[in-house]
Amino acid sequence: MYKYLMFDLDGTLVESGDGIVESAKHALSTMGWEMLSEAEYKKFIGPPLFDSFTKFCGMNPEEADRAIEIYREHYESAGYLIAPVYEGVEDMLDELKNRGHVMMVVTSKPAPIAEKIIRKHGLDKYFVSLTGPSHEEKTVHKDVMIKRAFEKNGITDPKSAVMIGDRMFDIEAANKNGVDSIAVMYGYGNREEFERYGATHIVERCSDILDIVR
Template sequence: MKYNTILFDLDGTLTDSRPGITKSAVYALESFGFTDLNPDELNFFIGPPLLDTFMQHYGFKEEKAHKAIAKFRERYNVTGVFENSAYEGIHEELRKLKEAGMTLAIATSKPHDIMLRVIERYELAPFFTAVEGSKVDDTGYRKSQILKEVFEDLHTTDLSKVLMVGDRFHDIEAANDCGIDSMGVLYGYGSREELESYHATYITENVSGLAKEILTCE
């Protein structure tokens, strides 16, 4: 097998977190006077650090973006975190990878404490040897930093044996920055064009068959 260590993003890769994140984004933006917001049009909040999203999409200065993040968390940390679900079939795919001898880890931009609540709630934690999220909050913590923390946790020395699996450009970008291969998944929140533009090594469409795709990479 080409890889022995698989790093997974969380939102849009292991769980469908869209409802909680987009509704919490609406809550935050409404506090700044935005109206007529449609949660279905706010998928760009899923994945990247919130600081980047508020600044890049709404032109917020850093101080204002931090205030928006605080409003977001008012709702998300209480309600939104569990407006979420594990993708149907993902447990079976993870089980197949473990049975094949793969070491599995999570690398997410979601705050570490929130990530732990999610993976425990949706019975994902037992599959993973290492899990890392943003420290304190996700206000600008680089995804590549998180991948490097996973490498340290696992005492990884041969990066050619590591694959990053995620659904958005920042997952692929972080893999590129760290010198590892990547697999973009289309069942999440990114598009094929997005993943191809950041040069994902592989792209796959469905949860079903994900383990086979990983195990047969060439």
């Protein structure tokens, strides 16, 4: 059904929540900022960091820039290591590659960090490309990343591709580009969120993706 498969990274391929939360806590603590609840920290998983620090913490742009700098220093030295691959992901990717699907990573995480993560786990062999913002881009949303992935990989028919992710940001971005979506329940989102934003498909396990993309 779909030739091109665009995979989100955090919450879809790797369980990166703990590393993200620890780095966010480190940034706020270093700045002497009021700490958040555990539930509020979970909101950092998915959107661009600039959005998270301004919306969830009430920082002004200059404060958010400083927080991102501290966050990334911590995340790139230690946080990114706390991101195990979800069970079953490698078997799924093996099968999809054998079937001839063209797979790519499309993420809101800065591309240099995302590349370190997939190389660390040996997942880079499955993907023809990785699309993510540069370190210098403050707030580039997932719909822009999908457009860039299309251009990078010469995709002209939106219906030949599907976005696979675990948050509303993935679903919303897919909708904006006329692309179908597969929402995965094993990540950081929930069924109510996926239904509200109009996910094309919702799956419980990564192995269920095999039945949908065919």
